[in-house]
Amino acid sequence: MVSERGLQVLRAIVQDYVDTREPVGSKAIVERHAFGVSAATIRNDMALLEDEDLIVAPHTSSGRVPTDKGYRVFVDHLAELRPLSTGQRAAIASFLDGSGDLDDVLVRTVRALTQLTGQVAIVQYPSFARAHVTHVELVQLGGGRMLVIVVTDTGRVSQRLTFVGDEFDEADLARIRAELGTLLVGRPVRDGLQRIADRLAAPPAQAPAHVRATDEIVRAVAEELEEFRQDKLVMAGSANLARREADFRGSIYPLLEAIEEQVTLLRLMGEMVADEQGLAASIGRENEPFGLAEASVVTSDYDATGARARIGVLGPTRMDYPTNLAAVRAVARYLTRMLEQDDTSR
Amino acid sequence: MVSERGLQVLRAIVQDYVDTREPVGSKAIVERHAFGVSAATIRNDMALLEDEDLIVAPHTSSGRVPTDKGYRVFVDHLAELRPLSTGQRAAIASFLDGSGDLDDVLVRTVRALTQLTGQVAIVQYPSFARAHVTHVELVQLGGGRMLVIVVTDTGRVSQRLTFVGDEFDEADLARIRAELGTLLVGRPVRDGLQRIADRLAAPPAQAPAHVRATDEIVRAVAEELEEFRQDKLVMAGSANLARREADFRGSIYPLLEAIEEQVTLLRLMGEMVADEQGLAASIGRENEPFGLAEASVVTSDYDATGARARIGVLGPTRMDYPTNLAAVRAVARYLTRMLEQDDTSR
DNA sequence: ATTGGCACTCAAGACATGCGAGTGCCAGGT
DNA sequence: ACCTGGCACTCGCATGTCTTGAGTGCCAAT
Numbered sequence: 128m129v130s131e132r133g134l135q136v137l138r139a140i141v142q143d144y145v146d147t148r149e150p151v152g153s154k155a156i157v158e159r160h161a162f163g164v165s166a167a168t169i170r171n172d173m174a175l176l177e178d179e180d181l182i183v184a185p186h187t188s189s190g191r192v193p194t195d196k197g198y199r200v201f202v203d204h205l206a207e208l209r210p211l212s213t214g215q216r217a218a219i220a221s222f223l224d225g226s227g228d229l230d231d232v233l234v235r236t237v238r239a240l241t242q243l244t245g246q247v248a249i250v251q252y253p254s255f256a257r258a259h260v261t262h263v264e265l266v267q268l269g270g271g272r273m274l275v276i277v278v279t280d281t282g283r284v285s286q287r288l289t290f291v292g293d294e295f296d297e298a299d300l301a302r303i304r305a306e307l308g309t310l311l312v313g314r315p316v317r318d319g320l321q322r323i324a325d326r327l328a329a330p331p332a333q334a335p336a337h338v339r340a341t342d343e344i345v346r347a348v349a350e351e352l353e354e355f356r357q358d359k360l361v362m363a364g365s366a367n368l369a370r371r372e373a374d375f376r377g378s379i380y381p382l383l384e385a386i387e388e389q390v391t392l393l394r395l396m397g398e399m400v401a402d403e404q405g406l407a408a409s410i411g412r413e414n415e416p417f418g419l420a421e422a423s424v425v426t427s428d429y430d431a432t433g434a435r436a437r438i439g440v441l442g443p444t445r446m447d448y449p450t451n452l453a454a455v456r457a458v459a460r461y462l463t464r465m466l467e468q469d470d471t472s473r
Numbered sequence: 474m475v476s477e478r479g480l481q482v483l484r485a486i487v488q489d490y491v492d493t494r495e496p497v498g499s500k501a502i503v504e505r506h507a508f509g510v511s512a513a514t515i516r517n518d519m520a521l522l523e524d525e526d527l528i529v530a531p532h533t534s535s536g537r538v539p540t541d542k543g544y545r546v547f548v549d550h551l552a553e554l555r556p557l558s559t560g561q562r563a564a565i566a567s568f569l570d571g572s573g574d575l576d577d578v579l580v581r582t583v584r585a586l587t588q589l590t591g592q593v594a595i596v597q598y599p600s601f602a603r604a605h606v607t608h609v610e611l612v613q614l615g616g617g618r619m620l621v622i623v624v625t626d627t628g629r630v631s632q633r634l635t636f637v638g639d640e641f642d643e644a645d646l647a648r649i650r651a652e653l654g655t656l657l658v659g660r661p662v663r664d665g666l667q668r669i670a671d672r673l674a675a676p677p678a679q680a681p682a683h684v685r686a687t688d689e690i691v692r693a694v695a696e697e698l699e700e701f702r703q704d705k706l707v708m709a710g711s712a713n714l715a716r717r718e719a720d721f722r723g724s725i726y727p728l729l730e731a732i733e734e735q736v737t738l739l740r741l742m743g744e745m746v747a748d749e750q751g752l753a754a755s756i757g758r759e760n761e762p763f764g765l766a767e768a769s770v771v772t773s774d775y776d777a778t779g780a781r782a783r784i785g786v787l788g789p790t791r792m793d794y795p796t797n798l799a800a801v802r803a804v805a806r807y808l809t810r811m812l813e814q815d816d817t818s819r
Numbered sequence: 820a821t822t823g824g825c826a827c828t829c830a831a832g833a834c835a836t837g838c839g840a841g842t843g844c845c846a847g848g849t
Numbered sequence: 850a851c852c853t854g855g856c857a858c859t860c861g862c863a864t865g866t867c868t869t870g871a872g873t874g875c876c877a878a879t
Binding site: 276282 | 574634709711716729732
């Protein structure tokens with residue numbers, strides 16, 4: 128069994144390895160850390176750690192490197208968040224202050240986070256399935272085109288241009304608006320989708336003019352609501368992957384691909400399990416199912432007016448977890464506060 | 474002076490080098506191309522080409538590699554577009570058919586192009602400065618928030634949420650709508666911006682209620698119009714940079730950065746000078762001012778309802794110009810046709 | 820103008836060698 | 850029971866040397 132000091136040795140190895148990017152040997156440890164024992168003793172501890180599969184020696188005679196399992200133990204039991212400097216806090220504030228709509232805020236947030244960590248930053252859009260519809264608006268553009276707008280109480284506005292063919296007079300338009308209004312306004316997006324499905328399955332008895340065109344409009348609204356349910360990501364800092372390329376053993380191709388695809392990252396972030404602080408880390412091989420075995424993701428939950436979503440960074444397995452965890456948490460808290468504030472001002 | 478055959482030798486060198494990624498020697502040329510002369514003769518020609526700075530030998534005794542100037546001559550005088558296969562044409566069609574709004578079409582276009590070329594594909598949004606405003610719509614959301622929507626005849630819809638503070642009754646709203654309507658509808662975006670500036674500088678004499686809130690709305694409209702003027706890019710395939718990383722001598726970091734920044738690429742694409750076919754290429758060192766000395770960009774102009782914009786690919790200097798030029802042109806033509814078609818259906 | 824021949828150059832690969840960081844293990848000390 | 854110094858051993862890596870082969874430049878002959 129690995130001793131208490133053994134764990135401290137593991138911590139030292141992780142820290143030094145992240146720092147120097149070189150396998151770390153027993154001698155380097157006694158030099159850089161005040162263990163008060165000799166290198167030989169450290170060597171014994173390291174042998175134990177190797178038995179437990181927490182560290183590994185790349186070659187027979189070279190220093191040790193943490194395994195993914197080693198990083199996991201480090202993150203779960205050994206890492207203490209490194210508090211942000213006041214300069215860093217100021218940087219977050221200066222990036223985020225000065226509000227705009229949700230898109231704006233998220234873009235600035237993701238930039239702040241990439242700035243802070245030097246990694247790829249990712250923000251998940253809040254899931255709006257529980258948001259309530261506040262407005263449905265129809266604007267006729269002529270030529271049979273109709274602009275359909277849906278607004279929710281989370282401040283998100285979605286618009287869609289659809290070709291309906293018919294021209295409506297103002298009375299018809301008002302009737303459809305009213306129908307959609309009673310169907311949706313004040314209800315959560317999820318319910319709205321259900322009610323629209325019902326409406327399309329069993330259309331109202333009265334057969335007004337423009338049946339087909341009206342259906343088209345209703346369908347457009349449904350598509351928009353569907354979009355509210357779908358998650359989306361905002362990202363920044365993908366160039367950092369190239370800067371840290373050496374840290375990824377293989378090519379960065381799968382990473383860039385995942386960034387472009389989004390859907391992989393969404394699933395990955397969705398499946399991570401957060402601790403009681405809302406923090407989560409997915410390390411190296413744990414990401415294998417997503418084709419990202421060389422990378423780690425560190426996330427924090429944040430609140431957006433009731434909806435819950437995640438913000439995180441993507442980087443090499445050999446990353447500075449204490450710093451990144453702290454940065455992610457700080458930005459998440461700041462973002463939560465921003466969104467709350469924004470909400471009260473409505 | 475370099476002879477006619479000399480130019481053919483240059484062409485052979487460019488083709489073989491792009492093909493094999495190895496410096497090409499005199500012997501390889503006589504083997505792969507039917508020049509009907511001996512290697513020694515080719516050597517003489519190559520010496521000439523080297524004098525003209527069209528090719529260069531990486532080491533004293535190795536094959537030759539085209540210089541950027543060599544690529545330039547190749548593209549301008551030697552390259553014949555390699556026509557697309559019917560399979561490729563079918564691929565374009567299957568990617569692009571099935572229309573949607575402009576955003577949709579451009580996204581699908583850029584995907585088609587990256588698929589076709591294996592490079593990073595870039596589509597410039599048409600500049601809408603000359604587009605005409607067809608609708609200005611105001612939707613009151615409650616809590617002092619107002620949704621401002623602007624639609625142009627190019628099918629682009631822009632929306633903005635702004636905090637105005639006041640609550641308007643329907644009559645006030647109608648008045649403002651009417652004012653904005655007479656100010657903007659039917660006019661080009663550029664004019665509209667001017668008229669709004671005038672309006673803000675010298676407000677109308679009558680002093681209605683909600684002066685401040687009205688100004689806020691007008692300002693929001695101005696911001697939206699401004700956005701129409703600004704260029705934007707849609708991109709796809711950045712992961713391809715990692716795949717071809719070896720082709721970029723240095724790091725791909727500046728490239729990824731340019732992709733994320735957009736503004737650099739916009740300037741670069743804006744400054745390129747197209748030939749009479751609408752094609753343009755910017756090769757290697759020519760991109761030095763933009764920090765992209767290792768890369769080339771190949772573009773084609775396309776038409777979007779009167780507005781003109783560019784579509785192109787970004788890749789290593791050592792790229793297959795004939796194929797990429799042909800692909801870019803084909804996709805541009807297809808896109809132009811799509812947008813025209815779409816326009817008539819309005 | 821083109822060609823075959825020839826001497827020359829140089830990058831890249833193969834091989835040998837020495838160095839040094841690091842390990843494992845053991846016997847002796849606390 | 851734990852720690853320590855010592856020692857033999859292992860490899861990776863850097864260095865140096867040699868060989869090979871592709872490719873060049875030049876020249877005299879056609």
